[in-house]
Amino acid sequence: MSNVKEETLDLVWKPPTIKSKIFNQGTILTIISIVSLFLAWALLVHFRVYRFSLLPSPAEVLEEGIAWVKTSVFWIDTGATTLRVLVGVSAAYIIAIPLGLMIGWKKVFSDFTFPILEVLRPIPAPAYLPLAILLLPYQEMSVAFIPFIDAFFPVLLNTITGVKIIDRDYFRAARCLGSSPKQIFWNVVLPGALPSISSGCAIGMGLGWMGAVVGEMITGKWGLGYRIWESYTLIRYPLIVDGMIVIGVLGLGSSVLIRYLTVRLIPWRRAITESLDESITQ
Amino acid sequence: MSDSKQASEVVFKDVGKMAVFKKTHTVILKNCSFTVESGKLTVLIGPSGCGKTTIINLIAGYERPDIGEVQIDGKRIIGPNWERLVVFQETALFPWLTCYENIMFGPLARQVMSKEEAHQETLNLLVKVGLEDFRDKYPSQLSGGMQRRAELARALINQPKVMLMDEPFRGLDAMTRQLMQEYYLNLFEETNASHVFVTSEVDEAIILADNLLVMTNKPSKIKKIIEIDLPRPRNWNMVTSKRYLEIKAEALELLHEEAIKASTASGKVDVDLSGLLETTRAD
Amino acid sequence: MPDQTASIESQFWRQLKKNFINWSLLRQIMSFVLFLGLWSIIVVLVNYFHQIPTPKAVLMALFDLPVSAVLINILKSLARVLAGFFLGILIGFPMGVAIGYSRVAKHLIFPAFEMIRPIPPIAWIPLSVLFFVHNESQIVFLTFYGAFFPIVYNTMGGISEADIRLPRVAMSFGLNKRQMLWKVILPAAMPQIFTGMKLAMGITWILVVAAEMMSNNGGMGYYVWYNHTVMDYPHVVLGMGIIGLCGAICSVGISWVGNYFTRWQRIF
16 A cells, blocks of 8 residues: 655755745845835935925935045044944943853852942933043043943843853862862853853944944034034935944944854854754744 | 544554755655554654654644645544644643633633533543642643643543643653553543554553554654553553563564664664673573 | 850851841942942042042932922933833834734845844934924934834744744644734743833933933933033932933833733742
């Protein structure tokens, strides 16, 4: 009664071709999605729907954008914002990661430091600006304080969580093997928390970009945020959107970069995610 | 409340099933044919990864075979249905409902009982599985064994024609497991359904089964069907009976064959296990 | 014998010390005291920080607070936050559900979102000012935008990452797609949905403060900035504290509501 269909089963499955990858339903809809976004924008402005007449059109944005990139001001602004983000976010990493590791690891340390941090955490980063201006010598640098605060707490919390979810058995194993606290820190606490730290860093980087722009809009003379606000006051509207796009691209790029860099620090996690890639597609 | 036509026969006809990954595929089942006799407890046992869960999914209707057919009472299975209910390895109770609400869920969702009837039936079942004191607890508040019992109750209240158990007692400690097996045997002997039980424990398989289906490695089919002719109702004394030990030896031999094939094929174990077994037997 | 009684006694005191006094709590309270003390000392001693108010100065400022004015500012900020937040839920939640539940919707909407998402909410201020006539709607648009993405993404995540066996069980019980959504998928996604709401709440507060600092239409952000321009730093710090308190209360509120909806999660 059994039909000899053994060979046919292997023939039933076709390996994915490039053609099938491009021309499937998902990709087509994605293209439709992105195209309709720009189309809707262009049409709304063109037909002066409601107050869309005041907004720049995609064509204008493109034109002004190309001209802008060629000026030196663009590079100075981009550089200034990037510098602020880097300074602020790196400071956040340098302070929050060790702090978080200690808070997550030792309860005594946590008791002394965490309550204050929890009280400070709800205060939104922009509210720190007046104090930052007082504290830091240069006004331009005081703007870097906002990315610092914006990035600090997510990185801190992710680091603390990262330590807390380390399986206690690793600590016990290390103690059995006779490790000193210093060895436990470098060999159990830090590596164990790395995955959470890495996602915290990526989040922090994204928020840091947001914070830098916030700071630049409120105060300061240089930077992409400032330039966007100035474009508004000078009635050069297409530049606003150009600025937004640049910020978006750089923000996204830096988040992806951070995630990529930290993943390289965690080779064992890469193995896990690679094996997850073999999961069944339905 | 028992329907004489309740128990059903499930037939696998030449079933083939693939698992598709992004760039490759694996054939899990190939030329797999067998029959789940109506009213009997059929146990599937085999090496891990050989597609036992896939078979459960195929019978339940969550997946469809790539080649061949799965039939219940002569009709092709095309989707999930109250007739074939699954009890999973790890609890799949709805975590946001209490024990009581979970059990009531099926009949109310299918609208086959009024609220009063459902209430009464739920209480009966709670007593039957011994959870009447825990009816208002959430699944996260129950122990592993209790969760399995609740899942059993949730399935049984619908009086399915086929009960599918996917290694439900895995991870329980030995005492709880034994208790659960007893519960389960009682429930099986009371209901009229056909049961398909997947396990990797040989002892569990033999004490429960009417038919023991031993599976091969991937691509899997049924290696051998062992009919367990131990009398029902089963009891623990049978474990030392001569017939039981014969069955167990046969089953272990078959599984051992497949295990060796798997380990040498994938290159995992580089040990000549057949020699090892012979020397231990000689002791 | 004398040695044994001595050790029994010290054992007694040790147990008493351990059980009677909650050392952890004590340390936490001490940390506040230390913090305030260090703050006062540094501000007084280190000349560079002389403009920063001492805790005592801040406390004094609390007493000569123009109460009604501050209350109005608080209410204004709160109103803007809540308006944006609930708008974000109103529009973001259905979208998140659609994207999580339907593959077609996902491919149609998600890519456009992914393109817009990297742009920080603050960068939308100029366009918002252009587009909306009233200052209030400008700010509410901003808070809405800030709340929108966390809500959409976490709702979507909660729905698509729900345990696949639960909908399967529901299918066996004969639920159709609509019933499945309400009775199975959404309850399962609740924890993640509320995580999204907490995130959204945090971001809305940041945006409200920033927006108010830039406009002069009242609100606590404006209050802080105004006091900064007149160099009244005790009131600045006080304002910061009030904002933080409001934000914390809102977050706690959401936590409570969330905990109610996910009360099945805790193992008692």
